[in-house]
Amino acid sequence: MQKFASCFYKRENMFKRSPNREEAKESIPVVERITSVLGTGIVWHGDLDGSGGVRIEGAFEGTIALRGMLVIGETGRVTCENIRANTVIVAGAVRGDITTKKLEIRATGRVWGDVVTTAFVTEDGSFLRGQIRMEESVDLELGDAPEATPSEEVEAAPPVSE
16 A cells, blocks of 8 residues: 555656746746837838847848847848848748747748747748748858947937927
């Protein structure tokens, strides 16, 4: 009878959290966050390069190389030869290839292009026309983070009065 009770006790404890699990939580990196927004109704042509997280709700055409997160919102429209970012979440439309460590295509998301990633998440209703190549690791080839310094025009401009 003691053997049976011992077996039951072990099974009961099988679903309890172990102390090691709490230690593992501390090693999880801080969640990426959005630091810049390209709003609805804004059209931007050019290069987007930096360390922060960016959310696009307007239209963007050019190159994107981010060390942080890129979110293309439901109203966002992006056309790039190749998007390179640590994490990419698509709820709008993207035309161009994507190289990222993690790609998430939401139900409203549309992607026309090839993808290279280590993690891929998709929701029912999402659309992808292209190839997905899963890799163990992805080199985003971003180099060193550019320093955000004001241009000479901004430094020379008079202060804004209220």
